[in-house]
Amino acid sequence: EPEVTQTPSHQVTQMGQEVILRCVPISNHLYFYWYRQILGQKVEFLVSFYNNEISEKSEIFDDQFSVERPDGSNFTLKIRSTKLEDSAMYFCASSEDAFTYEQYFGPGTRLTVT
Amino acid sequence: AQSVTQLDSQVPVFEEAPVELRCNYSSSVSVYLFWYVQYPNQGLQLLLKYLSGSTLVKGINGFEAEFNKSQTSFHLRKPSVHISDTAEYFCAVTELRNNNDMRFGAGTRLTVKP
Numbered sequence: 001e002p003e004v005t006q007t008p009s010h011q012v013t014q015m016g017q018e019v020i021l022r023c024v025p026i027s028n029h030l031y032f033y034w035y036r037q038i039l040g041q042k043v044e045f046l047v048s049f050y051n052n053e054i055s056e057k058s059e060i061f062d063d064q065f066s067v068e069r070p071d072g073s074n075f076t077l078k079i080r081s082t083k084l085e086d087s088a089m090y091f092c093a094s095s096e097d098a099f100t101y102e103q104y105f106g107p108g109t110r111l112t113v114t
Numbered sequence: 115a116q117s118v119t120q121l122d123s124q125v126p127v128f129e130e131a132p133v134e135l136r137c138n139y140s141s142s143v144s145v146y147l148f149w150y151v152q153y154p155n156q157g158l159q160l161l162l163k164y165l166s167g168s169t170l171v172k173g174i175n176g177f178e179a180e181f182n183k184s185q186t187s188f189h190l191r192k193p194s195v196h197i198s199d200t201a202e203y204f205c206a207v208t209e210l211r212n213n214n215d216m217r218f219g220a221g222t223r224l225t226v227k228p
Binding site: 041107 | 146148156158159165208216217220221
């Protein structure tokens, strides 16, 4: 069964450093998403992406965040200058279209900022 | 914007007992509703969804949920739980006018004891 994959599974970085979290969505999916889950808290929507542009973003997704689909398979989340409070689990998701409303989630990348 | 409240942060239950995980939502427009399950160290897996039609929705692993518009609820139920159902369960909602922004509840940790 096709699945969303994410790398790395765990990333440790120092405050102020840039990180790139990588995701490979399901191949025929057109919509892509990033969510984050701070330890012990709820899953929070960050951004959705369609047709090579951001279609929706939350108030969390400020200027330090960016997303990109650099090729036909990868979908990346970049955090330009990490802060301690960016430590969280980051989930990528994809969906086939805007009508099935079923988002398939990857296993997540645990980001630890020290 | 839409929001979700999961009334119980933890639900302990004995094996083979019935369980109900409660979810209430708030929105000024029509919504789609979802339940996701998160097993330890894994991503989110869709259990079931309500888009339209019958208010009783059946999902995987023997779970079902009932959409109650007047009560703005979407409670998840299972008549007989197994040890393997131990996991975190998240209720989520998107608005029909903006299905890209999925909002999650804080989660309910279901612990099934032998």
